[in-house]
Amino acid sequence: MRYFLIPALTAFLAAQTIRVGVDLVSVPVLVLSREGRVVPDLQPADFHLFDNDVPQAFVLDTSVSPLSVAIVVQANQDVRAYLPFIAKIGNAVDALLIGEAGEAAAVVYGDEVTVAKPFESGDLSLALRKLAPDGRNARAIDAGMRAIDLLRARASNHRRVLLYIGQPADHGSESPLDELRDAAETYNVTIHAVALPEIGKTFVSDTFSLQGLSSRSDRGGFKAGTDLGRLIPTVARTAAAAQSADPFSVLAAATGGTQLHFREQKQLEDAVAILGIELHSDYVLSFTPKGTGYHTLRVEVDVPGAKTHARPGYRLTTN
Template structure:
């Protein structure tokens, strides 16, 4: 009896060990999700259904084997980060139209939406709801904030709010802010990592405070200097202009566009606006993007720790353009999250 039991016990232990090893392989393997937006310049619109083999994706230059994930059963979670500090109060008249446009944009998908306002720090926060109309008053009657605009802090706060309320499924941030904000290399590096780890896409709906200021300065007579006396023997020079301040604003506006950079890192879209008409057009683009997104996934062939560069293309479809996040972060096994 003992001889008969021993092979059976060994077989059972071997089977259990194999099952445990398989589970370990499944749970420790790295699966990278890459939400990808597909657009076309064709007047006929986007009328093709794509498969995984239509896409090419490289990880640090190395082609990867792709899968096309089915749409998550979880609803799309959306957080609107609304700047109310700094130069934002001048945009409040435009903000009033965001509510109805957001309702239209989200109308084609199952969603949960929240709103966070911020100035020099995150301020008010609305609970997640499956009805965007609950945010109408917030968009139409925002409270002016202080002189700050802590965009990266607001994004961090939003990612934490996702983790508390919507731990699974698709995540999207609609960032409504000035396009120019201070962000050091290390801060952007950490933001890239957090966006990659949480599979969050950012759409930057951005106004340009410097450009608006420059136009206003050059439109009015305020830059004119008082009479300039060059010599007691000559009449004063009249109608000279001090362009130093507008020129400094122009140079500032030429600096790196941080809002555009954050959107590109996450695979989202930069959507500038200067007036109500621009905003309506950009949010219509946003609505179209939501219905033309694919979720690609792959297991890296070289899962080295650190920042990885991504490139996605559609080589068999020259009339189509694929836009996805440009990087992801792979943590070392002993790295703390």
């Protein structure tokens, strides 16, 4: 594992995390320049937020807030060759995703769904090193529901993140996909995925590299490789993605997350690093919602050529 990435990135991430108010809808927004760099130092006047196409007054919060991250890992016979890779990333996840103020839980799925590490106790690296294949089923949706149960109980000032590591498919879950999507939209959970190849299906590994800081003159930041178009999708989600049979694509599209792909150890490590930069480079816009049901969201910025990446909507209930 390339631990030389960790000290520099940890310092960067600690300075970039955002906090969200308890009674507000929070909208994490990643802003990328036309060159694919994170755009820093934006002010409230640079943003425009629309809820159901209606402009909203909002607060741009840039103070430090911890992350609550539930790692949901497939561990069955289909991915047994990849479990040694996954077992080695605990330290990188702690340093690059969680940070000093954050917390992590681990949920493992195969024939059964098990909480390998709760938020309140245990060691993430140890939990991942103990992974062992369990049967042939892959109850990804049931595992996601269990993870959201854990996340919804976390402190209200924490940002809630669910990270899948596994094949983009479900076999054997009792819960339907739309129930998981609705729960994520209701409880402000952003879902990301690092996807493994499925046997017999076309698969293209993503490749990533961290190219350092660009100059302030072009409003630069970390540049994440040359294939950023695949790495971080823009806010414009296609109907085809929303209707995909791939549960990871559906969930990432619905919650403003990212799906990455890997086949080798290095690609997994780089994916963790890039997701860390994405999560901790977000601006967070918060506002008071009105009305129940599903609301669409749109965020625009007054930066020429820039694109925003945010979840396309949220669900407000009477509970």
